[in-house]
Amino acid sequence: MDTAFFLRWIAAVTERVRADRDHLTDLDRAIGDADHGANLDRGFTAVEEALAAKPPETPSAVLTTTGTTLIRKVGGASGPLYGTLFRTLGRAVGEVPEVSQEALAEAFAQALAAVMKLGSAQEGDKTMIDALAPAVPELRTSFDAAARAALDGARATTPMRARKGRASYLGDRSIGHQDPGATSTALVIDALRAA
Template sequence: MAAVDVDGLERWLRLFASSVAEQQDTLTALDAAIGDADHGANMNRGMTAVVDALAATPADDPAALLKQTGMVLVRSVGGASGPLYGTFFLRMAPATGGASALEPEVFAKALRAGVEGVVSRGKAELGDKTMYDALAPAVDALDAALGAGDPLADALRAASAAADQGRDATIPLVARKGRASYLGDRSADHQDPGATSAALLIAAAAAAVAEQGPP
């Protein structure tokens, strides 16, 4: 089963940055309906800064790379997304245990630590219509697939499918957190922008590991 090293993590971040750039207008349109209409621009600015940092300050190990990514996002992304995505990567870093390459179970553990960081920072619960609605089912699906003996690439594909389902499930919800919660019932029938970018994050991880191929 393939382990995820620094090159694999960089591939994940670059793919996520590319997806965010491609979907910037979509993310902004979703946020315009229930938020401040800046999620696409904010995320694109942040991920552009992350990719720039990969070249300017190469990291020696996964923990250092994840910490650097988190700090760049906190500094460069406006609104709530910066602290939330920044915390995600900052919490992933120590969960790697200092390994030079993350075995599937360690990668899954680090992802869950990142999601727990999002919960700690944003105080969101499942059904609040936030990025957590995509991330929670993703890490649950990842753990279940790895527990069943699936290779990491297949497990991440299952996680990505679960994230997409979680994203879509936000459409009928009434927001209970964030800017969208100010709209009350009017926040229903809109897809959550944070859940949408979170689904892109998991999809990029799946694509990055699939590109890596078998060990």
């Protein structure tokens, strides 16, 4: 997978976030503060601009620019969390012209660990980790398998009681709603198939 692949991936994520903006915000209205779609859309629009302004020359540069831009532009919890995800991917793939499936899977494993550490979240806390964690091992097999695992993981957050983030303040009332962060993470993984 070369630089063009990673640019296509980020473009696909940007498009999906824009298309699902209102859906993500609606999920966030139920158990958060109704801004998840708007924030990610703002962030990835800025990423689109940053990548166009200074076209990156390596896969690592695409990922690092994406992460840094998200940290600088999004705010909230999703800015640092998604920013850290992409920056860790960028660091982990190294300065190479092409990234193997194996190397990408390994980079995702590191990114998962970094996001879990930053958010001090575990699987089952009803966060983006619930979509990311099951997808990571599947990346070694195929993007299709990873996308399926992420979507299943996101759906599985519905009966969970939130233990992290703003939804946690609701206690039992967070049960019965799909987590917006897990939903957007599934969308990010699913976009790999379109790249």
